[in-house]
Amino acid sequence: MAGEERIETEVLIIGGGVTGTGIMRDLALRGLASLLIDQRDLCAGASGGNHGLLHSGGRYVSNDLHSAVECRQENLILKQVAPHCIEDTGGLFVAVDGDDPDFASRFPTLCAAAGILCEEVLPAEARRLEPLLSPRLIKAYAVPDATVDPFRLALANVAEAARVQGSLYRPHTEIVSFAITDGEITSVSCRDRLSGARLCIVARQYINATGAWAMAVARLAGCHNVRLSYSKGTLLVSHDRLTARVINRLRPPGDGDILVPGGTVSVLGTTSVRTDNLEGVRPTVAEVDRNVREGQAMLPDLATARYIRAFSRIRPLLQSSGEDDRGATRGFALVDHRQEGLNNFCTITGGKLTTFRLMAEKTCDLVAGRLGNSSPCRTATLPLDDGGACRWTEPGAAAKYWYQANDAEDMVLCECEMVPASAIDEILACAPGLDETMSLEAIALRSRAGKGPCQGSFCGIRIASYLYERGYYRDRTGLYHMRNFFNERFKGMQTVIWGRQAAQMELAEALHCGLLGLDNLEESDSDSGQAPDSGGSR
């Protein structure tokens, strides 16, 4: 095609979740440059829509020993190599009156079988540690759960791969077709979802790390042996941080039974509903209420807590014989596609946030081997270095940096999360994947802007105005970006608007629509390729 851009790379990685970015870094540390593409942006799928829980493995001891062991190992590794992305909160498994006491008493034995540290904590002591726990607590065990920021992991992976190997990341790039000759993919044809431009990518190896979309992408390449089922999970973000530790319900996995702190908030989830639909996934009021109802058995205050956001994502589950998605393996699968006659394509899917590094390692072992590269994997020991530009995703950190810098000229643009103008400058200057696609949503993904109680209602306007000031916007594009940003944030708010959020929402809408008239913009223009379907965990 005339004017079609052509890019050559050693390895093309499709999918910018934690796994795809983990592969990018792992390859770079083995001396292999790659190109990472995503149809939306970093962590737009399940990577950005989960609890942010670094599992101890305790969650899986009763039904998936293999996953439990993997979690235990990866938990230790990540705490060593990426401490800046992790808050080592510890976790509690708690049973309340009415929960199966047998299950509760078997828990330490099950943990021991998986090698997971597990210590009984007397109910009174547990309630001293976590005062909001239910007075009807009957059993509690401490495990080494922690929390992890997937956005910072992904940004740091991309930043390091770019630094050490010149690897590239392109958001908003979707696969149109694979060209296949004699058992080899020779190129992929892509489309830039913002500009509509076509793009041809030629690589020696192609990796499908598209998570829930892996089955669809594999089929595009003519491969039918990736079989997934889809489970929709819905989670809620509370206005306040309710516990210091991760709280798990001590029972077989069910709805609303994990509460994970994240900086200044807590995340409650999740529900699990089988679905066939990957697009347009949004929380429903029924799912939100179900999480609240179930969660309040562990913490009664969850019934009256103020929630600022709900979000839904699709978990890709490796198809198993059983009907119960909770029982399905949470393990991962690496498919080499040799059996289908392809020698330079593989698919990695399933798994979970905690095991992303291991998934990347296994994938890179295969791909590096195919390329005749015998360098060992280094991600289990080499500390993850993000060079600073990724630091703005950390809850509470922006305030600290701003305070330390002590620069009265540096205006705070997002007042809920204390994100200053200098953070926006730094992100614009050096955060990965932002060169061509600057938008409010892209900045929000790379910082805490818009994550506080106002959910971007005010800072969206302030940041847009700052971007006009800096000359990034020169016409009405900024208005459309504002509208799209607010529409996107609203997807996460729609089901939790009661109590003080109802007042917050009324003020926001009076401002955005009543005054600024963003509801009256023509439908128009560059709306395609925008952010995830339900806004994600943040």
Place this chain on the structure above:
Amino acid sequence: MSATARDHWCDLAVIGSGIAGFAASIFATNRQIATAQVGNTGAIAYTTGYLDLLGSLYADPNPLVNPWQGLAHLRQEEPHHPLSRLPVELIRQAFNEFTTFVTNAGIGYTPPGDENITALTPVGTGKQTLCLPTTMAAGPLALAARRAAVIVDFKGLKGFSGRQVVANLRHCWPELCSARLTFPGMARGEIYPEVMARALEVAGTRRELADQLRQAAAGAGCVGLPAVLGMHHPDRVHQELEELSGLTIFEIPTMPPSVPGIRLREMFEQLFPQRGLTLIPQQKVDRLSFTDDGPLLELADNYGPVTIRAKAVLLATGRFLSGGLVADRNRISESLLQLPVSQPAERAEWYRQQYTDRRGHPIHRAGIEVDDSCRPVDRNGRVVDPRLFAAGVILAHQDWIRGRCGAGIAIATAFRAVAAAEQLLRR
């Protein structure tokens, strides 16, 4: 404090201190009704100063040019809308009386005209309004005439960018450009509209700013700037700056809480007590009951309990932001009297999928039901109490956000409610 000062008697008690509450007090004061007003800070600080009557008809993205004709359409399409239930002449009279009062009180307003004015917003979009402060009036005129103008912003004032206003208006206003100034005496750090407005009450600040504006205008005869031209005497500040600089000057509202709203609030708080009205601002009424002697309002401040005994009471407590309505996980309720609230069947229906959906969200149409005299009614349509009236956006069957009609509903229904209360009181 003496015990007597904490127990108030009046003919009409107004609960609420948004535009509806203040409008009610204006109308009552003008009718020599002994009035007491009490209520939270109110959403008035969030207003831009624009007084819109009807800026948009249901789901139509085009700005409404003639609100009076719009009201006729509204009557056809939405007969239960509070504005549909009032005679057009009454609405015009209400706006006239309101703007005359505030103008005489020192905050000049343009009188209601035959058509809407396309006023400017802080991001450079247009907003339909019927009346606006005289300090802002030159902006829409300059826009309509495509007159060469400079939009000025200030270093350290966030959320207002001259470049942004210009970038979004240039397609229809080619001779518009921007300039950034350092506000006199505020060279460093973040600066705030309220502080700037109070600083401009000082003559020296005005002289310095006028010099800067003249230079920034660079030949253009017209300058727009954020709404910071004084707090208590905006017209005087505005006029003097125009004289000193030789320019036509207009204000553009900033992001809320904005100076024009605070001006109105402070003016009312200063003026009403002088006119004999009992004003208890910043307090929330805890309890409203109807005794044989009349309505009884109970509240408490730092010194203890306060009571207000009235002959009639007007509820202008607003919606969720002001606390007149409260939403819990299951339903919407009215906070003071537990009046029945017309509302969607369940929470899942409160909001549509798309935030900026032009049809608006069903939650905004929830509210309390009233009869033609603005008296709340129960589920059977019976008047809850003949001494109880309600006004403002707490009323059902309207979407003031999509309709751009919040001030219109507030002023017009307050006018109707006060007239009905007056009838009762004169009886």
